Amino acid sequence: SENCANQPHAPLLLTKTGQTVRRPAHSDPDSWRWDRTRTSESCPRALQVWEKGREKRLLVLGDLICLTDWGLHRFCCVPVDFEVVNVDSSLTSEDEINNAVTAIRRNGVALKGNIETNHNLPPSHKSRNNLLRTSLDLYANVMHCQTLPGVQTRHKDIDIIIIRENTEGEYSSLEHENVPGVVESLKIITRVNSLRIAEYAFRQAREKGRRRVTAVHKANIMKLGDGLFLQCCKEVAAGYPDITFDNMIVDNTTMQLVSKPQQFDVMVMPNLYGNVVSNVCAGLVGGPGLVPGANYGKDYAVFETATRNTGKSIANKNIANPTATLLASCLMLDHLGLHDYASMIRKAILRTLSETRLHTADLGGQGTTSEVVQSIMKEVQKGGPLTSEKI
């Protein structure tokens, strides 16, 4: 197979498994494209298993191709194998997404592209993304929004962690039409899930040395639903006296975010408000192409872009910004404990980002996706051999 060991004249690299491999001196930025063709042609829904002895992780392809990650990780000889599962959004059967869920259950971790939902189909056709999240009980969606170097934005010094309840709330998909012309949609808030997400938020805040957690809600109007959520947050806050807890109504929150986003630290909220706030914050730091997101459950973790866009209008044009997905893969590496690889790739990405010449169209530049990836690969190479602490 096309592994790195066969490349001549390349710096030595010691992987976590103790194997000695060589990082390729030259990289073919299009090699991943070749791989993609082979994959989709030979096994459209296949699970391709790589060498034994390396960790197997899952790559779920949605409508946004995130194979750039695949290419980059293999270039860096990250000791992770990808099992590829394609999910075709145009099919009405739920088999493909169920296969993906099974595969994630097997592997524990996944990197995912967004799967488009055709909202003109009848309600029986549920959102595949939502199905995946609820089946695996990925209850916490975490997005770390930071001002990035080299990216021109209206606001500076933003550093917000948004923790969004990911399984219930307005996304319960419970709707009915009792009387023709009158539709009811149910928003479910439970004590168990609210306590769980609040606990997660405060634990994260403590682990990351954050000072303040803000609960975002609309309890003045939805007194019982959001009132319960707020109540749960207050209860959990009592167990973390070192962390300041306050709350803010969602419409005021959005207003404050566009005028003074620096005031926020960690924010916790139910599903829909999380959707709004995370998109606002992503827009504030430079757009959907820059921010990675993570979905954590008790047993599984799925990484994707924070704003979950399919980018249909720019697909296959080599102009998409790969930064968000690449940073999401770094989050995945951190989750797997491969911190050295994660920081190596992350540093390379940030160094490339400060190079405005290479900015993609969404950042106002004219760089292509492959140019950005190639530059990241060069930066990785410049970094020299990676040595493991195990030596």
Added chain:
Amino acid sequence: VSRIKCQIIFYCICFAFQMQTVTIIPGDGIGPEISTSVIKIFEAAKVPIQWEERNVTAIKGPGGKWMIPPEAKESMDKSKIGLKGPLKTPIAAGHPSMNLLLRKTFDLYANVRPCVSIEGYKTPYTDVDLVTIRENTEGEYSGIEHVIVDGVVQSIKLITEEASRRIAEYAFEYARNNQRNSVTAVHKANIMRMSDGLFLRKCREVAENFKDVKFTEMYLDTVCLNMVQDPTQFDVLVMPNLYGDILSDLCAGLIGGLGVTPSGNIGANGVAIFESVHGTAPDIAGMDLANPTALLLSAVMMLRHMGLHGHAKKIETACFDTIRDKKVLTKDLGGNSKCSEFTAEICRRVQDLD
């Protein structure tokens, strides 16, 4: 008898001068002072409006139901146009929010908020020029909630065909009457297929009758994402209640906050109430420090609604010129003038523009 004669003569004069009656509800906190400012400025601009001041503190009617005082209701029903200052809802007063009561009494189904960047009041966003039209009666704010079992709460979001059609029609009519180019429906039909799907379907149906206005659809999250990056791509936005609440405040934040944002509520039977959406600011009430811009711009919106475009333009120009000049500004706008000084400056400019 002489008093009745005076009243008759007064009404005749009003009729002769085409004076329109407008119900003014000063409100609480800074409400009375900013209402006085607006009345002064309108006098300086010689606007043919006769004000009828009313109080809307809730009272318990026959049958134990909370309602607004009958004089207020009567006045609004007669004049059809209202201008309202900020109202406070005391906690544990036992009655629902005053704004909610007004909304229910007059069936104020559309909340319209034009957000235009104010030259002279710098924000990170320039060239904002959009209008958010929010369905104001149903959706997530229907107030229907139940505790299913202990620890599980269900809130019901109600979307009806009738309300969706009504708000869509208003949005397109507004776009047409105000020379706006496009209407964008904001929704989350990928998740809430039936409810937002119904809203979207109605918008599409109404769009068929307004071929001169471009119609687009966009997900709520995409709108939020794009709004903070480039708000100039949006024109008129129409959406259900909750999204409207969030987006209209987001847009207000883009142009400088609730202290400079006008707002209007359109009801059935031709009723329209224009209001300032900021709070009552009890900490500065009565100290002549308040900023009347929001109420003034809402009053300008009201004039346009009434067809008095000339007066609207005059007052709006005077207000924006004063802010652009930066010489006489209230504290929240970055100056240290009093409310009365700010008002006097606008009055002076209005008279100069004559």
